[in-house]
Amino acid sequence: MTRSNFTRRGLLRTGAATGAGLALPTIFTGSAWSAAHSGYTNAPEGGTVTLGFNVPQTGAYADEGADELRAFQLAVEHLNGEGDGGMLQTFSEKNLDGTGILGKKVEFVTGDTATNTDTARSSARSMIEKDGVIMISGGSSSGVAVGVQALCQEAGLIFMAGLTHSNDTTGKDRRANGFRHFFNTEMSGRALAPILEANYGKDRKAYHLTADYTWGWSQEKSMRTYTEAMGWETVNTVLTPVGAGDFSSYITPVAQSGADVLILNHYGGDMVNSLTQAVQFGLKDMQANGKDFTIVVPLYSELMARGAGANIKGIFGSQNWDWKLENEKGDRYKGTNAFVQSFGTKYGFPPSQAAQTCYVQALLYADAVTRGKSFNPCSVAEALEGFEFDGMGNGPTLYRADDHQCFKDVVVVKGKEEPENEFDLVEIVDITPRDTATYPVDHPDFQGGSLGTCNPGA
């Protein structure tokens, strides 16, 4: 049964066959990216256009992902002229008339990123190759956003980042085809520092627990920069794995560390767990260095507040947007109520900031296509760069051309001491105006990358 006959002839034959095999792919090079009829990847044909919504349906950020998906579905309805139109009525541009995008009915496919860059890339690739999407949006977790953004750049699609808060998304890892509406850790730092100083003073010792990936690193760096600038001392920083579930082993040493502030650079389910455990360990009621021990959660959301329940009371953080903005802070934030209204009607509860940013991104994309009169990613990018708009709930907003980052007001919030209902968990403490939140393009935390040039694919 064994035939090891490596003859000269056999070897030659094998060699020739292997050579032929290796040469096989060259046959196809002549007509690489044959879709020459369009000039860009996945040009929509017929009466429909497909968008890809790649969100975490499993993993530590699954709650945010579910809310993002609801927002996307709502946006698609509004673009197709169903429902009450939401922010289309308040948006400062009036190009979208409910007939889809450029007269094409909007359809969408969804994918699960599993809060994992590898899975997200694979899911995005199948959207591009199988479903022929023209734009990809979504992605809680900056790791995912950075990975998918790079993929979209390579494949020649527009990426409208959803919930991604790391500086790197529009800093070191920015791409010409990627756009971010959400704010970032630098803005969080700028917004939070004065509030923390006013409430907790200049002499504090901080202990950081940080999610071990691009967003956590970025958040920790920004918080350290701003808290140390006002005199706080950083006692220790500890990296924790994403989706750890149990943080008790990380929280136990905090009490003995000599710190009097715990800064939780966690998000989503991780933050809910770590905060809950920190409170259970009695940190919130503890005295350290003669002061009340406090906890700070730099990036906050209603969803997390809902998950953490009473533990969130009195804890400061920052938000991109809040559903009570227009009611409490006035007409500057118009669009908020329109969106909350249609979201609430459809789903029965107010939207989170993740939902708002995704909804706005979808509308902004549709508007940019309409203004540029083409689905070509380069035309869309041109329409979005330097675009100034209003009426989307955040006040006047600018898409800066240099790094594709949106600049707008930042909301500083606090866990409400006495919530009136289950959705009213967060209290708006302060608004940091856009001018204060704006940082220069050459900010050192955003260096080491460049946009490159827009890639239309095909």
Added chain:
Amino acid sequence: MLGLTKRDTALFAIVVAMVVFAPFILNPFPAASPMAQFNAGYPDLMQRFLIFGIFAIGFNILFGLTGYLSFGHAAFLGTGSYAGVWMFKLLSMNVLPAIVIAVVVAGLFSVLIGYISLRRSGIYFSILTLAFAQMSYALAYSVLTPITNGETGLQLSLNDPRILDGAAAADGSLPVPNFFGIEMRSSTELYFGGWEFTLNAGYYLCAVFMIAAFYVSIRIFRSPFGMMLRAVKSNQQRMNYTGLNSRPYTLAAFVISGMFAGLAGGLLVAMDPLAGAERMQWTRSGEVVLMTILGGMGTLIGPVLGAGLIKYLENILSKINDSILHQWFSLFPDGLSDFLVFIVHPFIGKGWNLTLGLVFMLVVIFLPGGLVQGGQKIAALFRRRKPDQPVSVKHPAE
């Protein structure tokens, strides 16, 4: 032909034909039809079929022949991936150095792990490999972040040195992996009526490697070396008593399968230049065990079939959502259709693992020899054997 027996040559020819024509075979439904979502003929998934096929073929050389169940093979795939991306970052965007280095690094790594783990056999061996793989995962995930970039995943960036072709990124966009100028992403679309077929350069590169891997696997199965490995499986103790030292053989098998895993890892990053730590997680190691058992452990073609089935379920089933279900069942009255959606819902979308579990249980209970045994049973039916004559289920490895 090629030093194979007639039967093996036929099997080999079938595999080659299937791989070469997969873009057509896997797209049986016209692009516009509602059945098109079951088409698997798009580059990303087809590449995965082949890459995980290679991974499973390699695993089968160890598990199928020697019976040593390694629960840490994903570690080699992961190290291969990281090595490959580093080649892209440091040397060149040509995929060849990346793939070669991926195989070499995974090989060296498996020598190290194999040398230690193979001191034990059975469950102890499995646990040792599992422990090593989890260690590698933890290292990649947090300790070695400067090398692996942790959770974010190792990615290309514009200011990588790329000694050989750094200037290629002059226009400011990231270079793409290529094979002497042929971009891995480049595809040719063919249209026949309503049908759409994508011929992708990266896929055919994987195909060459997969066919080569399959050929090597056949040769190993049929060689005296393969015989020794099978002897290890049937009775290692007796083998040792006869004065044969079996460890060099098992170590060789371990390293070979580690190198196959490295090749798979290298190909993965050649198709999509990103490496994440999750590739090393123990669930991924478990996946390749499933692939091998599902397809038919110890058979030549089984692991490839198993890999294909799992990747198909993962990619196609997980994309079916409730709105698609409602379309399917729209024929039925409202209440009934809602009920059907409710029943099917847990098995699709993110619940695809549940379906996989069911399929796995059915296969293990009714077809212990895997899909290959199923194929043999069907073939036997067509040969009109008498029902009382036992179907000759050969020992799979023979």
